[in-house]
Amino acid sequence: MSEPDDLELEALQRQLDDAFETTRPRAGFEDELWTRMQARRPAGTRLRDAWMGLIQGIREVPAVPMAAVAAVLVVVLGASVLVYSGLGRGGGGASTANLNSRSGAQPASLSSPGAFGQLPSPRFAATPKSASASGPAQAATPAADYAGQVALAWTGKLDLTVSSAPVFRYHEPSTTTADQFATALGAVLVSRPAGYLGSYQTSGFSVRVRGTVQSPALEPTYTVLPITSAGAIDAAGGPVDMALVFLAERSLAPSWQYTSNAAVSGDVSKVSLYRQFGVTGYGYAYLVDGSGERYGIEVDLNGGRPVSAIGPVPLNIDSAQYPIISADQAVQSALGSSPVSAGAAGVPTATLTSAELVYSLVTAGDHSFYEPSILFSGTFTVNGATYVKRVLVPAVDPAYRSS
Amino acid sequence: MVADRPPFEDLYRAYLGRIYAYVRAQVGSAADAEDITAQVFMNAYQAYARFEARNTTPAAWLFRIARNATLDHFRAHGRRERLRRTIEHQPAAEEDPSGLAEERIQYRALLARVALLPERQREAISLRHSGLSFEEVGVLLKCTEDAAKMLYHRAVKALKEAVEKETA
Numbered sequence: 001m002s003e004p005d006d007l008e009l010e011a012l013q014r015q016l017d018d019a020f021e022t023t024r025p026r027a028g029f030e031d032e033l034w035t036r037m038q039a040r041r042p043a044g045t046r047l048r049d050a051w052m053g054l055i056q057g058i059r060e061v062p063a064v065p066m067a068a069v070a071a072v073l074v075v076v077l078g079a080s081v082l083v084y085s086g087l088g089r090g091g092g093g094a095s096t097a098n099l100n101s102r103s104g105a106q107p108a109s110l111s112s113p114g115a116f117g118q119l120p121s122p123r124f125a126a127t128p129k130s131a132s133a134s135g136p137a138q139a140a141t142p143a144a145d146y147a148g149q150v151a152l153a154w155t156g157k158l159d160l161t162v163s164s165a166p167v168f169r170y171h172e173p174s175t176t177t178a179d180q181f182a183t184a185l186g187a188v189l190v191s192r193p194a195g196y197l198g199s200y201q202t203s204g205f206s207v208r209v210r211g212t213v214q215s216p217a218l219e220p221t222y223t224v225l226p227i228t229s230a231g232a233i234d235a236a237g238g239p240v241d242m243a244l245v246f247l248a249e250r251s252l253a254p255s256w257q258y259t260s261n262a263a264v265s266g267d268v269s270k271v272s273l274y275r276q277f278g279v280t281g282y283g284y285a286y287l288v289d290g291s292g293e294r295y296g297i298e299v300d301l302n303g304g305r306p307v308s309a310i311g312p313v314p315l316n317i318d319s320a321q322y323p324i325i326s327a328d329q330a331v332q333s334a335l336g337s338s339p340v341s342a343g344a345a346g347v348p349t350a351t352l353t354s355a356e357l358v359y360s361l362v363t364a365g366d367h368s369f370y371e372p373s374i375l376f377s378g379t380f381t382v383n384g385a386t387y388v389k390r391v392l393v394p395a396v397d398p399a400y401r402s403s
Numbered sequence: 404m405v406a407d408r409p410p411f412e413d414l415y416r417a418y419l420g421r422i423y424a425y426v427r428a429q430v431g432s433a434a435d436a437e438d439i440t441a442q443v444f445m446n447a448y449q450a451y452a453r454f455e456a457r458n459t460t461p462a463a464w465l466f467r468i469a470r471n472a473t474l475d476h477f478r479a480h481g482r483r484e485r486l487r488r489t490i491e492h493q494p495a496a497e498e499d500p501s502g503l504a505e506e507r508i509q510y511r512a513l514l515a516r517v518a519l520l521p522e523r524q525r526e527a528i529s530l531r532h533s534g535l536s537f538e539e540v541g542v543l544l545k546c547t548e549d550a551a552k553m554l555y556h557r558a559v560k561a562l563k564e565a566v567e568k569e570t571a
Contacts, residue, residue, distance in 0.1 A: 012563050013532075016517075019510035020532040023424040025437055030419050033441050034412070037448050 031257055035283045039161070115320035116169055118402040122360045122371055123217070124392040125290040150380060150389060151349040152338045158327040158355040158374070162281040165357065165395065166319040168370040173197065173220050173315060178209040181222070181313055185250055205250070209313060212368050216290050217361040219368065220313040224250065226306055239264060243271035243299035246306040255314060257284055258296055273297040275312070277359045277370060285357040285372065292358070292375050292390035322372075323397040330355065330374040333393040350389035352378035357395065371396055411451050414461050415444060421462075421533045422469050424514075428529040429473045431518035439476050443469045463539045466530060470543060516565055524558030531555050 173181075178197035179189060187200035187207050197220075200207040205226045212220055239262040247253045257276040262269055275296035276284035286294045297311030325333070334355075340347050358375045361368060372395040379386050394401065422443055427436035447468050454464055517528055523544060530540045541551035 009559055009563060012559060012566070015510070015513055016528065016532045016559075016562075019513045020421075020424045020428065020529075022510055023427050023514060024420045025423045025440065026433070029423075029437060030416070033419070033444060034415060036441070037415075037445060 028257075028259065031278075031284070035278070039281055039283070114322055114400050116167060116322075116369070119167060119322070119369060119371060119396055119400055120362050120364045121401045122362045122373060122392070122394050123215075123290065124292075124360070124373075125216075148382070149340050149347050150338060151340045151344055151347050152335050152352060152378075152389075152391065153349050154331050154335055154352045154376070156353040156355055156376075156378075158331060160282075160324070160327040160330070160357070160374075162279060162324065162357075163326075164321045164323050165279050165282070165285075165372040166277070167322050167372070167396065168277060168317045168319045168359070169367055170219070170315040170317050171367045172211055172365075173209075173313060177315070178220075178313070181209060182207055185252070212363050214363050217363050217368075218289075219361055220315065221310055222252075222313050224252070224309040226308075238262065239269035239271050239301055242269075242301055242304060243273070243297075243306070243309075246299060246301075247297065247309065247311075252297075252309065252311065254297055254311070256296075259286075267303040269301040271299045271301065273299075273311075279357060279372070282357055285359055287370065288358045288360060288373075288375060288392070290360065290392070292377070292392055294358075317370075322400050324372055324395040325374075325393075325397055330393050330395065331376075334374070334376045334391045337391055337393070348380045348382050350378050350380035350387075352376040352389065352391065354378070358392075360392065360394075408451070408454060408456055409461070411448060414447075414451075414465065418462065418465050419444065422465060425466065425469055425529045425533040426473055428514045428517045428532075429525060430476065431515050435476065439469075439472050443472045446472065459542075460539065462535060463542060466533065466535060466539075467543055470526065470530075513566070516562060516569070519565070520558060520561060523554060524561055527551065527555040527558045528562065 175192065175197050182189065182198060182200035185200070185202065185207060187202045187205075190199045190201050190206075192198050193208075196208050196210045198209050200209070205224050208223045208225075210221060212218065240260045243260075243262075244253060254273055254275070257278060258273040259276065261272045261274065263272075272294070273296045274294040275287040277287065279285050287296060288294050297309065299309045300307040334352065343349070355374055355376045358373050359370045360373045362371050374393045374395050376391040376393070378389050380389055381387070419440070423436055423440045426439045426443070427433065430436055430439065443465070447465055450468070454461075459467075517525055519525075520528070526544060527540060530543060531537070535543070537551045537555070538548045540555065541548045544551060544554070546554070
């Protein structure tokens, strides 16, 4: 074979290396499949894994008196039985950390159910969300509220595959936490404006960090505003990729699971990365605000240039498993949230047709919780206009909620 | 022995991308590749209790499952259907309007071309470029290490000729 032929073959092999190296499944596939695999695990396998983990843990602790080992076994087995009480329905909390292990948030899982004690109840929007149904439920089109009363009916099928779900908790960040976050971005403290933990600056952008907002509930957030006109971002996949590149360049790429959405209007784009929490046996549940709107990080772009970004400050999160209500209880609670009953004269009836497990932020002083809720959605029509109706119902068993 | 085996999740995270790329090079379509990859890891998860690290490497074990799943897929759908889908899924420039994606399109075209090679050549290239040693490729293709090398080099030459023919 001639030398040019050899070189061409080597070039082709390099291309093949690159082709195989860069061919990967779509974003999200890895975690979706892992969740499906976890959900399909037989109950016996999950229990055996928990048992093996326990034995392994004990082996790694030398010279523990046998009586103490026996006591630990009894306690942990008792906890395992409780945690795995929803086995047939795909429950169990042992994999919570796995589901979130790629999130970077690495919630430390507390083994006993209800480990955070009585939880505060979420406060949802007083006026149920009735958004103009001009597009998908999560479209960025501003929602037009329907002010009148709406009766509710349910025709969907709520298949809650779990009997418990994790509750996540974070502690309120201090100014020191905010300073550390900003320092990691390469920003220096400029001032501490009222209502903020700090205002920081780099040569290219400014950052403001604030703590939890009580009402409407919002976790500690950062806001990034470019000071100098940032250059157009070189990204192949459109606004979402541009937003991700912008965030990654500032070490702000989300470390949690998310799905993305881009609302584009001419040169202006709003990219939303909707945050999700992993629930073993269920999959991923979106974080929603009090109106049922998904949220996470938002990046505004204009002509391929970032204009601003707002997102949650990365914080240490721990989790504890809590029993949740059944599907029937959730439906009854949703229907009971309307003061009027279906068929009342002059009152439109919204037919709720779908429901999903979601997470809502519940603030509580020096620490706050992400608690599971059930989000019901449906539509109703008034004067020829169709509206989307959403109803949020707290999912944590009322026995574990304070009010 | 349980102690010999890493946690399955470690294998899953480490090999998912490589297995997907291998399967994608076999079937040419992303949707089929996802389905087969899912089947591979479902099967592997169920069989992991029987995996013996002393007998084979995790990579060779997973790729064996992937190879079998791909062959099952072909048996179920037929070679003709596979070719049709492969050709249908050959990337065209208009799939991604951005010029910046040109390289990605080239790679996809290259993998689509690999998918059209004869079976053993296709497998030799896919397994080798998925990171397996010639010894492992030989074990999977039931031939010696030297024969695997030979097969691979023939496959690369055949691929080169196919690419040249296409661009001529």
